[in-house]
Amino acid sequence: MDTASRDELLAEAVDLRTRGEAEQARERLVALADRHPQDAEVAYQTAWTHDALGLEAEAVAYYERALAGTDLSARDRLGALVGLGSTFRILGRYEEAVGTLRGGLVEFPDDGALRTFLAMALFNTEQHDEAMRILLELLATTSDDPGVRAYRRAIGHYAKDLREVVQQAP
Known part of the structure; x- marks a missing residue:
């Protein structure tokens, strides 16, 4: 052929x-x-x-x-990484999903789809803090919502540590 x-x-x-x-x-x-x-x-x-x-x-x-x-092509490679990571996740192969998606982010560090699917896979592996951090950072940096834009800086700050508590003086 x-x-x-x-x-x-x-x-x-x-x-x-x-x-x-x-x-x-x-x-x-x-x-x-x-x-x-x-x-x-x-x-x-x-x-x-x-x-x-x-x-x-x-x-x-x-x-x-x-x-x-x-x-x-780079576009198709990105699509294949997202596809495989997402597929592993939906099949319950969570650790493989995390590994594939993390590897994809080494190649395509700014891709929102990779970060989103990684957050889902991290949730499935009970890595909730990192999953929330990834999603909040993505939201803070990409959202066009006026309310999110108004609090972008605070959202980005809290994404680093959602468990942070400010101690009040007595």
């Missing part, structure tokens, strides 16, 4: 998923992934389609294959 055929088949499958025909897309992508087992982009699109169908357990191997490759 030549590159043009691979590119055309991949584009058609992604278009099917985009149009809501995810099962047809999945069938085509699985066949394409079998023909191109080292192709990270095909693996990523196959994983994404499995996720879209609620087939998270089947998506994991494709996400892992995509992330092991070297030919993903």
